[in-house]
Amino acid sequence: MTKDKRRSGEGDCGISSSLTVGGRFLVGAVLALMVLTGLLPTAGAEPNYPDVDSLIDDSGPLPRDAAELMQTSNLLFTTPSGIVCKKSVVREAPGVICAGDMPGTPPGTRAVAMHGTYDALANGPAQFLWIDPDQFFEDTRGQVPVLLPTGHKFVFWAFSSTQSFVCGVPASAALICVFKASSEYLNTAPAVTHGFVISASGSRVF
Template sequence: MLIGLALAWPALVGLPLHATAAPDDIDALIDDSGPLPKQTRDLTALPDLLFTTPSGLLCKKTVVKVMHDVTCAGDLPGAPAGTRVVTLPTVYAQANGPARFLPTPPERFFGDTTGQAPVLLPAGHKIVFWAFSNTQSLVCGVPRSADLVCRLNAPKAIGADNSGPQTHGFVIAAPHSHVF
């Protein structure tokens, strides 16, 4: 019984059962970003951004003090049963664990979006939220192979001085969306 629970636990909490490959190269997509922050301390001044994709995903990049999240809701093909959102958390520009599929209602992450017009992120385009180096960036894009890919490159995990570079994110694509 305990062995079965231990093996099933990652799936129950939205963690991948095994490491998955990084997504297609979204760096080559057309960049729709505005001016980028110059350094990590500038991240707290980033505004929230509500955006949508051609497939109908609704996403919000939020900032609460030093925590940044990219959360998306909509059709998440192949996600675990009961999934309502996928979220990618960060603290400053550091990794805060892998992205997760959650059963949480989208309103918890989006708040009241009445009167907010989401920006359309078209196919073949990306939004870069920050890019301090090759190992320190947050980007979401719509490549040909997926409805949406969001990727965080971080120099380390939060609270782990020698964890080394981290790459986390999610891929929303039929037939199987996944987090990494």
């Protein structure tokens, strides 16, 4: 994503809220929960998810390493189905949170989120959240989300074949985000893949 794309347009994207002290506490609590999840061993075969490699890449210059990743700008984007997402670095935890229609999710679900650590390690699977997503999006007034069209993807980083993060819109799903890491945080387990799929046939995290 280019710098111009990140700042494109002015207007009301429909998600606007100043992050309160209580909101900061909830953000910290959720990130802490993700860290604890990352402490658990992860095993099993590669998860099954729609292909993202063949999607058209709309990304701009990518960070070359974890240090540059921590300096990347936030990105507000949306999909043709109306899902709104924010890619950001919160407390040195790069990741994405999305809100919108997510068929097949547990009752009370308000959003789905996935974050890594400062060195692009995994923090466990993505999670469906009951927390008001406005508390994560912060104040987005005056911002117009960048459209991620069907058949396209945004790559947020790609340090190697086992260290990357991408969100895309294949024909078979409303949105898919895939996080590949060399290992879990504070864990010597082998490379892992986490993410989530939002689809009319059922949404899921992995």
